[in-house]
Amino acid sequence: MSATLTAPEPVGTTRATTVEVVAPGMQTTIQDWPGRIGYWHIGVPPSGPMDDLSFRLGNRVLGNNEGAAGLECTLSGPTLRFAAATWVCVTGAVADVRVDGVPVEQWRTVEVPAGGELSVGAIRGPGMRTYVLVSGGLEVDEFLGSAATFTLGKFGGNTGAPLAAGQRLTLGAPNARVAAAVPMDSIPSFGRRWELAVTEGPHGAPEFFTRNDFDTILGTDYEVHFNSDRTGVRLIGPKPEWARTDGGEAGLHPSNIHDNAYSIGALDFTGDTPILLGPDGPSLGGFVCPVTVVAADRWKLGQLAPGDKLRFVAVRSADAAPARALGRERRASLGSVLSAGRDGDDGVLLRTEVDDETRVTYRRQGDDGVLIEYGALTLDLGLRARVHALHQHLIATAPRGIIELTPGIRSLQVRVDPAVLGITSLLTVLTEAEALLPDSSQLVVPSRTVHLPLSWDDPSTREAITRYMHGVRADAPWCPWNIEFIRRMNGLGSVDDVYRTVFDAEYLVLGLGDVYLGAPVATPTDPRHRLVTTKYNPARTWTPENAVGIGGAYLCIYGMEGPGGYQFVGRTTQVWNHRARPTSTAGPGVDRFATDDETPWLLRYFDRIRWHPVSAEELLDLRADFAAGKVSIDTTPGEFNLAAYRDFLTTNATDIATFRATQSEAFTEERLSWKSSGELTD
Incomplete structure (x- = not known):
């Protein structure tokens, strides 16, 4: 001593x-x-x-x-x-x-x-x-x-x-x-070459990556890119082969998935670019993560310098050193060397059936988390209802050891303190919960309509595209104008059709924090308004605060400046402001931020966003008022009824099928164009 x-x-x-x-x-x-x-x-x-x-x-x-x-x-x-x-x-x-x-x-x-x-x-x-x-x-x-x-x-x-x-x-x-x-x-040892202990999952082979991809990930000395920070450590390494040709409704690139919660230390493939997510990284996103750094090794992310080399070493999750330990097992790479080996389950801990149509998949997210996914890789609000039922059940029962619950589109992330609740015990809690959940097909939840301003094709988003072309990639098919790219991807006649579709749509909020700070990931309730795009590859390094974009079948509002990949349509006012206070003159039917600075986010799950157009100048005035605490957002109370929504889909099935057929044809044409130019390979 x-x-x-x-x-x-x-x-x-x-x-x-x-x-x-x-x-x-x-x-x-x-x-x-x-x-x-x-x-x-x-x-x-x-x-x-x-x-x-x-x-x-x-x-x-x-x-x-x-x-x-x-x-x-x-x-x-x-x-x-x-x-x-x-x-x-x-x-x-x-x-x-x-x-x-x-x-x-x-x-x-x-x-x-x-x-x-x-x-x-x-x-x-x-x-x-x-x-x-x-x-x-x-x-x-x-x-x-x-x-x-x-x-x-x-x-x-x-x-x-x-x-x-x-x-x-x-x-x-x-x-x-x-x-x-x-x-x-x-005392930890530092060097220019690092080994990081990782567990398989959540997104392994053969669903998302090929077996060769996974072997390459574990057999490659990646180099740390100079454009790295606390949000994530960008790596230089080989491009994956990919086990599929695209992400379907989630986007054109095979890295695209329906948005789910990330883990700190996840290796996130944003397109073909691998990024290790840091402690200031995003909580929700739509890219696949094949491996996750175990909690005890995540300290190394803070010491990775540009030009350093690193290799991922697979460990059995049960052998990972405890994250709270401070002894010699966490000095450098001793844990990974001594425990080298693979769980060999492709990151899938368990699969069960809810009913004849819905499978539940439990995916490993490091040694301190599980990602529960419902159903097939499709956008189905019924699956989001099932996620909501499980989320509310776990909040109500509050099992000891659970420290975070984060819903995605068709998934729920559960993070635990492994010293209190191990992953094996957590799986028991989760599978037992399934038998206790209410019938999610009868979901009825509060659902406000929130009216927000939108500056269409805002100058700030044009600036972001210009920066991207000068600093990242000038030949991207979505450049120089994202809105034209959206038109082409969806087979619409003109950019005016894109405008009308966005302003006619009612966007249902399915997740929060998609690119930070209460930022929603939302999708139109009417599938005929559901524009589909792919995401930037590589991602942007800069996005203006509160830019509005579409990626896959989803719309998001960027909660703050930072990287991003959604295709821009415009910019809106703030959805987060920890300094804002409500206006004293706001009348009936006007909602605002809570008066206490511990609840600075505006939107809630299952809110419905409706846009109204404003000029770029008007938006700047609104943003200035908002920043000064003059917050007044028009809302209309209501509810979302899943059974009634399904009746709507049945009534309009023919029109919806026609729209989707046209969209699919344009999507396929764009994909073939990318393939012929070398943008995509089978």
Whole structure:
């Protein structure tokens, strides 16, 4: 055991408790662990330290709670001036660390004297991030239960942004005793070549990938792309062969699926581009994920630097090291080397039958999650009703150990704490629940009609397309105008027909958080309004906040700036604003954001969105009012009745079949065009 040291004692009530940021470093943020848990279902990622191992070890040696708020530094760190003598520990990648100009060791506790300065310079070796932990942690206002900074969402860490020069941080009460250093056998090893332990699933061979694809994924040294960050680590590697020609209703590319919840650490193929999803990544999306990094190895994502090489090593899920462990089993690649082997089940844990028509598939999502899928790979609101029934049942019964429930189009993700509820026990809970669910064919749920403005073909979306053409891909068939591409894909006569179809449609919200922060994934209730497109491949690196796009058979509103792949039709006002307050003059029939800042999302499951046109200038005015808290959204109460909806489909079956036939012909023609140009191969 390391020796313990006596920490400086507070002097009465006059002890200064602040730290001044003299220089902020390149990208220094306040984080805590495990971050913002419980909001995955509305598109709020956990955030927290990307390398949780280095972060937690530093807290532990200082006598703090492992999750106490500290600083994450990317590439270079800050210079901090301490008003009172304070014990600190700097962990993570090797950097030049000094106290009042004198070099000090990382992974050891060091006392910064009153008035002294701690400086963390540029990283000098492998790795991307260092961590600064202080005795007592940082005192930070929480948002949605966490102090973790989510810079894309502009919340957490008090300011929602990286540290700035002149900012003052408040220290928590210091601990009486601290250890001298993190034990040597617990310090993680960094390098330029990494092994990441992964489990098979959720989307394996032979349904989505070929056997050769899967062997390639496990046998390839992928290279880390320079365009990587906390949302995801983009990789350079071979293009899959794919086990199917397209994604059907979900999109033209074989990577496209009906939107489901992702896991942190999933290897997400956005088209042919593999991306490891990080702690600021999206919760919901429509791309396949063949393997998932086990929870105990996800710390490595935070240290992957551009040019690094990595290899995925399949492990049996039962052999994965516990995520909460901080001992030598998590140092580097020991867990993956010692436990190498495959579950050999293609990521499918179990298949059962609900009835003669509906199969339930339970898919593995790492060692801490299961994705439950209903029925065939089709868009069927009856399947969404079944998901809703299971979701509500699990909320009501609240099995111990379940920490997140996130519905998708035809799926429900269940994330657990494996130390409390193992995956085998979870499967028992889930299969027993099926026998207790009500008849989902009789689903009747509240369903507001929410009237939102839409700036058609907005200049901001045009700018995003231009950026994509200049920075990513100029020859994409959806460029230079997404709306013309949508027209062509659906066999419509003109772009005016696209306009009329979108504004005539009523979009039913099936999921939230599709591209963050309460952003809906929705589909027209009338299949004759259901435009089908494919998604960008590769994905965009920038999308304007609240852009509106169509991908597969779905429409989404982007909750914030970030990457994306849906084909643009325009832009709307905010669907999330944690600073907004309702207008005092709003009258009857007007809905608004809740008055408390813990519920900043606008839309709910099964809401129906109706668009009304506004000019680009009018939208900017509406957005400015919204940002200022002048929120008034017209809504009409109602309900969604699945039985009545099915009667509607039966009554209009002939017209719907005619529309789908025309659409299918255009879809096939576009696919053949792509094949002839080399865009697609069988």
